[in-house]
Amino acid sequence: xxxxxxxxxxxxxxxxxxxxxxxxxxxxxxxxxxxxxxxxxxxxxxxxxxxxxxxxxxxxxxxxxxxxxxxxxxxxxxxxxxxxxxxxxxxxxxxxxxxxxxxxxxxxxxxxxxxxxxx
Amino acid sequence: xxxxxxxxxxxxxxxxxxxxxxxxxxxxxxxxxxxxxxxxxxxxxxxxxxxxxxxxxxxxxxxxxxxxxxxxxxxxxxxxxxxxxxxxxxxxxxxxxxxxxxxxxxxxxxxxxxxxxxxxxxxxxxxxxxxxxxxxxxxxxxxxxxxxxxxxxxxxxxxxxxxxxxxxxxxxxxxxxxxxxxxxxxxxxxxxxxxxxxxxxxxxxxxxxxxxxxxxxxxxxxxxxxxxxxxxxxxxxxxxxxxxxxxxxxxxxxxxxxxxxxxxxxxxxxxxxxxxxxxxxxxxxxxxxxxxxxxxxxxxxxxxxxxxxxxxxxxxxxxxxxxxxxxxxxxxxxxxxxxxxxxxxxxxxxxxxxxxxxxxxxxxxxxxxxxxxxxxxxxxxxxxxxxxxxxxxxxxxxxxxxxxxxxxxxxxxxxxxxxxxxxxxxxxxxxxxxxxxxxxxxxxxxxxxx
Numbered sequence: 001x002x003x004x005x006x007x008x009x010x011x012x013x014x015x016x017x018x019x020x021x022x023x024x025x026x027x028x029x030x031x032x033x034x035x036x037x038x039x040x041x042x043x044x045x046x047x048x049x050x051x052x053x054x055x056x057x058x059x060x061x062x063x064x065x066x067x068x069x070x071x072x073x074x075x076x077x078x079x080x081x082x083x084x085x086x087x088x089x090x091x092x093x094x095x096x097x098x099x100x101x102x103x104x105x106x107x108x109x110x111x112x113x114x115x116x117x118x119x
Numbered sequence: 120x121x122x123x124x125x126x127x128x129x130x131x132x133x134x135x136x137x138x139x140x141x142x143x144x145x146x147x148x149x150x151x152x153x154x155x156x157x158x159x160x161x162x163x164x165x166x167x168x169x170x171x172x173x174x175x176x177x178x179x180x181x182x183x184x185x186x187x188x189x190x191x192x193x194x195x196x197x198x199x200x201x202x203x204x205x206x207x208x209x210x211x212x213x214x215x216x217x218x219x220x221x222x223x224x225x226x227x228x229x230x231x232x233x234x235x236x237x238x239x240x241x242x243x244x245x246x247x248x249x250x251x252x253x254x255x256x257x258x259x260x261x262x263x264x265x266x267x268x269x270x271x272x273x274x275x276x277x278x279x280x281x282x283x284x285x286x287x288x289x290x291x292x293x294x295x296x297x298x299x300x301x302x303x304x305x306x307x308x309x310x311x312x313x314x315x316x317x318x319x320x321x322x323x324x325x326x327x328x329x330x331x332x333x334x335x336x337x338x339x340x341x342x343x344x345x346x347x348x349x350x351x352x353x354x355x356x357x358x359x360x361x362x363x364x365x366x367x368x369x370x371x372x373x374x375x376x377x378x379x380x381x382x383x384x385x386x387x388x389x390x391x392x393x394x395x396x397x398x399x400x401x402x403x404x405x406x407x408x409x410x411x412x413x414x415x416x417x418x419x420x421x422x423x424x425x426x427x428x429x430x431x432x433x434x435x436x437x438x439x440x441x442x443x444x445x446x447x448x449x450x451x452x453x454x455x456x457x458x459x460x461x462x463x464x465x466x467x468x469x470x471x472x473x474x475x476x477x478x479x480x481x482x483x484x485x486x487x488x489x490x491x492x493x494x495x496x497x498x499x500x501x502x503x504x505x506x507x508x509x510x511x512x513x514x515x516x517x518x519x520x521x522x523x524x525x526x527x528x529x530x531x532x533x534x535x536x537x538x539x540x541x542x543x544x545x546x547x548x549x550x551x552x553x554x555x556x557x558x559x560x561x562x563x564x565x566x567x568x569x
Contacts, residue, residue, distance in 0.1 A: 004208040006193060008232035028197040031205070053202045080234060082194045090195060093479075094450075096151075096457060099158065100200050 005031040007080035010073035016056075019070040023060040024084040026101075029053065032077030037070045049074060058101060061087060128427060128465045130298060132162045136459070137287055137297040138268075139275050139310065141169030142182050142240070143445045144433025145303030146259035147452035153266040155460040163460075166297075167263060168289065170274040173241050173254040180241035182256055182305070183331060183414035184444065185365060185374040187212070187349070190234040190535040192446040201262065206253045208236045209367035214348040215532050217511065218393040219504045220355065224512050225348065226525050226532075233347070235533060237367045244333040244370055244410035252368065278313040278429075285317065285428050299464045301455065302424075302431040303448075306415050311435060318426030318466075324434070325419035330375040330385050332411035334404055341366045344397060351532050353498050354391050358384050360491050360498075361441060363532075364397055376441045380413065416444070420481040425469035430455050437477040440487040442534025450476055487538035490531065506558025513557070523550045 007030040010016055017023055019039045029052050036048040036056065047069060050056060056071055061084055073079075091097050130136075136152060138145045149165045156163045173180045188196075188203065196203070211233030215226045228234065238255040260270055277288040284296040300317070304310035311323045336344075345366040352362040360377040375388055388394060389404065398404050420437035424430065432455045433448035454476035455469075462468045497503045510524045527544055530536035544550065 004205045004211060006203065006208065006211045006233045006236055026198070028202070030197070030202050053197075053200050055198075080194070080197055080232060081230060082198055083230075086191065086194060087198070090191075090198075094453065096155070096453070097195065097198055100198065 005078040007031075007078040010034075010077045010079055012073055012075050014073045016071040016073060016077075016079060017067050017069075019068065020066050023057060023067045025057060026055055026061055026082040026084075026087060027057045027071070028055045028080050028082060030078040030080050032079075033074040034071050034077055034079070035074045037072065039070050044070075055101070055104065058105060060084070128298075128468075129463045130156075130161065130163055130459060134161075134163050134298040135284075135296070136163060136165045136299045136301065137275075137285075137295070138165060138167045138301045138303055139287075139313075140303035140305065140433075140435075141167045141171070141173075141260050141270065142256055142303060142305060142433065142448070143259055144305075144435070144448035144452045145169070145301070146256070146263050147449050148301050148303060148432055148456050149263040149268045150259070150266055151453050151456035152460055153263070153268060155456055157266075159460055161460065165263070165268040166271050166295075167260065167268050168271045168273050168275055168287075169260075170272070171241075172272070173257040173260070176242045176247055177245035178410065178412065180254065181244075181410075181412075182240040183412050184240050185331060185363065186238050186240060186255070186367065186372055187365060187443075187445075187534075188236040188238060188255070189443040189446050190533050192443065192449055193234050193236060195449065203236055203238075203255075204253065204258065207238055207255055207258045209239060209252065209370075210237045210347060211235070212237060212347055212349050212365075214346075215529060216348045216350045217508075217528065218350060218352045218354070218397070219508055220391075220393060221501060221505050222508050223393070224508060224515060226511060226515060226529055229522070229526065229529065235349070237349070237365050237372070239367065244335070246335065246409045247369065275310070275313060278317050280317055280428075298428060299459055300429045302429070302435050303433050303452070304431075305434045306417060311431075314429060314431055314435075317429045318423065320423040321426070321431070322422035324417040324421045324436070324438075326415035327378050327418050328380055328413050329377070329416050330373075330380040330411070330413055332373050332385075332408050334371045334373065334398075335369060335407045335409055336371055336398075337369055340399060341369075341371060344399065345371060349532070350397055352388075352391075352393060353494065353504065354388070354393060355499050355501075356384070356387050356391065359388060360495060361532075362388055362394070364394075376416070416441070418484075420477055420484070424477065425473060426466050428464050430459070430464075430469055430473065437480040437484075439480060439534060440484040440538070441491070442531075446534060447480055450480065483537045483539050486542050490538055490542060494531075502561060503558060505561040506554055509557040509561060510553055521549070523547065523553060 038045040212235035213233045242254045273289040273291045279286045285300045288294045350364040358377045363374045365372040417434045417438040424436035432451040439447040458472040514522045514525045
């Protein structure tokens with residue numbers, strides 16, 4: 001992988017966020033992939049795989065709760081953080097910046113509903 | 120085009136928009152106008168008319184810019200789903216190296232990740248091979264093309280108000296009526312005159328001359344001498360408020376900002392010891408300079424940069440003083456696109472919904488002028504510079520130390536934060552106490568920190 005991409009480099013298997021820890025930023029994948037894992041049971045459950053331009057950690061922007069899942073790099077990945085304060089300041093001036101976030105959250109809700117129906 | 124009341128002109132399905140200029144401002148406008156209209160359920164046509172071919176190597180494909188995409192813009196674009204590809208980024212910047220006559224220090228990024236990109240607006244300086252590297256402006260144009268914009272190669276030579284639109288004529292002989300004409304023409308005087316003809320109350324921005332040049336050093340030397348750090352200079356030289364050396368792939372771009380930069384000023388800067396020390400010893404740097412130019416920059420925003428069915432954005436309207444011009448292009452372009460799609464395209468719509476974005480930038484630039492005046496005073500005082508250097512070194516070397524001066528300099532150099540925010544932070548009493556404490560120490564012990 002050419003590493004001119006921005007963000008911080010996470011090596012294969014490296015934890016980006018840990019379930020149960022406090023967090024207050026959004027992550028955007030600049031290059032590579034990550035996997036989202038639920039570690040609340042005895043066995044870890046792989047919930048999703050995300051790739052370039054996708055984001056995660058959005059709950060940390062809106063809730064004061066701890067991280068709901070663990071995210072780790074799947075292969076080498078470059079990931080950029082977006083600070084909560086900067087994000088809110090920008091959204092205050094330009095609410096359209098949240099369109100994509102809302103759209104993605106809506107997509108994820110739809111996927112979850114679909115999974116529940118299929119269970 | 121429909122009238123929703125006596126004053127407002129509103130875009131409707133099938134409306135045509137012309138964007139004159141395919142630089143970042145024009146592309147951001149087109150991208151967001153198409154994005155918002157899609158969300159809104161409106162079908163519009165966007166023509167981007169650009170005379171330059173950004174695939175060309177050298178000045179003919181270049182938009183004369185230092186080539187930095189700021190931290191705040193990178194974050195905003197990421198949130199928009201726009202992730203710069205590897206072949207557009209020539210280097211990720213992770214620190215700033217501050218050079219004064221009194222010494223040098225490195226200011227690390229506060230979050231320890233690369234959030235600033237250096238790039239070329241065109242396909243690189245004269246003599247570059249281009250290889251698999253992409254021009255930033257071309258990348259943005261490609262995004263617009265994917266969204267459905269038509270990219271038209273041409274030069275607009277005439278714009279004329281008509282009862283229900285604006286007629287544009289190009290040098291190539293085409294003629295078309297548009298419901299909205301967007302000026303993203305930078306500081307091109309001829310193109311700005313077209314808009315003055317459309318709206319006589321429009322007053323173009325005030326400008327000053329700067330200097331940009333490229334040094335062909337090769338990746339190995341750049342890695343060794345510059346690394347992933349942008350080198351900034353606060354030297355006591357006439358007319359120069361700020362100088363920077365920006366590492367890219369095979370080149371280092373030099374940018375000099377100030378007032379009316381000319382050959383003598385450039386030569387004095389190049390011969391200053393802190394600048395020479397950045398390059399390999401005995402290297403004749405003027406012989407490895409394939410491209411240089413003296414572009415103008417916007418130092419005071421335009422007045423009445425809009426009218427019925429016409430609006431100017433980016434450098435043609437308001438920019439950020441000395442820094443982050445691409446970030447200002449994003450702000451003004453997006454504000455214009457929001458207004459055009461959701462509100463209307465009359466002079467009143469633009470005054471009510473677009474003008475505030477320009478006024479914010481203009482007000483912030485007033486504060487910026489004050490900050491640069493203070494910086495100039497510091498630049499001329501060896502003692503204050505020693506105090507500044509000492510404070511930064513202490514902040515950078517001690518873990519958990521509050522980085523008051525470092526963050527202030529970081530945001531001033533990167534253009535990431537509004538000048539008003541920077542000023543507010545300097546009003547923190549701890550900032551002044553620390554700065555004057557370090558300066559007093561320099562007076563008493565008279566030592567140099569290097």
